[in-house]
Amino acid sequence: MVRFAASLVLIAALVGCGGGGNGGPPPPGNPAPTLTSISPTSAPVGSAEFTLTATGSNFIPGSVVKWGGSNRTTTFVSATQLTATIPATDLTTGGTAQVTIFNPSPGGGTSAGKTFSIENPAPTLNSISPTSATAGGAAFTLTLDGSNFVSGSVVRWNGNNRTTTFVSAAQLTASIPASDIASGGTPQVTVLNPTPGGGTTAALTFTVENPLPALLLLTPSSAVAGTAGFTLRLDGSGFVPTSVVQWGGVNRTTTFVSGSRVTTAIAAADIASPGSVQVTVFNPTPVGGTSNPLTFTIAATQPLAIGTTALPSSAGGKTYDFTLGTGGGVPPITWSITSGNLPANLALDPATGRIAGLLNTVGADTVSNFTVHAVDSSVPPASGSQPLSILVKAGALGSNNVCSPGTTVGTTPISNGRIRASISPYGDIDVYSFHGTAGHQVTIEIFAQRLDLDGDPATRDSQLDSVTQLLNGSCSELTYNDDIDPGVVVDSLISNYTLPSTGTYFIVVRDFRGDGRPDLIYELSLSGAD
Secondary structure, three states: HHHHHHHHHHHHHHHHHHOOOOOOOOOOOOOOEEEEEEOOEEEOOOOOOOEEEEEEEOOOOOOOOOOOOOOEEEEEEEEEEEEEEEEEEHHOOOOEEEEEEEOOOOEEEOOOOEEEEEOOOOOOOEEEEEEEEEOOOOOOEEEEEEEOOOOOEEEEEEEEEEEEEEOOEEEEEEEEEEHHHOEOOOOOEEEEEEEOEEEEEEEEEEEEOOOOOOOEEEEEEEHHHHHHHHEEHHHHHHHHOOOEEEOOOEOOOOEEEEEEEEEEEEHHHOOOOOEEEEEEEEOOOEEEOOOOOOEEEOOOOOOEEOOOOOOOOOOOOOOEEEEEOEEEEOOOOOOEEEEEEOOOEEEEOOOOOOOEEEEOOOOOEEEEEEEEEEEEOOOOOOOOEEEEEEEEOOOOOOOOOEEEEEOOOOOOOOOEEEEEEOOOOOOOOOEEEEEEEEEEEEEEEEEEEOOOOOOOOOOOOOOOOOOEEEEEOOOEEEEOOOEOOOOOOOOOOOEEEEEEOOOEEEEEEEEEOOOOOOEEEEEEEEEEEO
């Protein structure tokens, strides 16, 4: 019995000593860190490497400072303080970075963030180049010199951002569109550095200089006293959106069409009495100025007279287009046919006197005789009549590209009025003939660039660059005109040429480039002929 008891004691002693086993508690996890503050809280963009101090609680030797989510080299100082090395590469661009503390597992975690500001400097603008441009010019690149520019710097033009290229801390460039210099003015140029920090420079002035306008042509250039108001078209150069037409030195409401054209409304009261008015165009400062004057003539009412005494022939299947001419009378003129008939498919526009249409083919040469009647708007109305005829040929019309002394064969005979045609084919010329009286003044004008075919006066409908010659009966040149204004108004005008003798004269129309195609359309206006 004794030996058995001793064995039980020994077993109990062995069990009581423990042998390790799984009964002990697990080791404790890392605490969750808390970030209370950082020092410093900001630095200028472009700063050198520096040491950031982070203060908080529950820091451990394995804690890591994170900058925008990326680890930075960290030194454990105590459970309430860490330091981290922030390299210069973290400070190259203005903005903000979130600073957090990370404790590894087990346990651990990431603290709430604190914001570090990378502050842009306040920029300084010293100079711009160029400092001026002419209104209506093309887009260009503006160069800006100064200091403290950053990659996010923006050039501002009158407070509006412009596409900016960062060259260096001392230079930027900006794209300035043509729309910024369409009109004269003094836009203010600044540079903006964004927040944090940043700011806007003092402004430098860019000068958009208006050109001195030049006035070349008035359409119309005259009117009859007591007639209705109308739209005056002014062609020239150097016009800008702020150009103002001056009628006798008084500003008129002006519509800008292009750099070579403006228009204005002329009221009936402006042309109530005979006389003349000086018309100019004014461009405001900076620079600008007043154009040369052109004279608008307000003529006394003359007796109404139909100037067209003969109409050109044509052929079946051809398009016919001729506008009757008048002199004197009070516009508007109303037209009608009082006897006879036009060729089939042709019609007379009662408001304009235009005879137009596509001629039917005929089996034999056919002459249509008729009388046109014109009534003006005077009180009481004046009127006039003129017998006319149109020959429609059964065969080909033939070419009108030859001037032969002593004959009108190879030409298109015309009288006063306006005919529409085209230069075609390539290398073509058109030759017209008319009869004139010694001492009479004739005006020959081509409308191509200024021809409005689609109802939009701002678009160019014909690409003809006309050259017009006036020849005598021997086919020798008396005078010619290429452009009303070279490179600006390329239509031709021979104005008030005094005929030296009575007889046949020739008009030659061609393209300056020698071109020719159906869309080189033009209208030839003739006045002063018999």
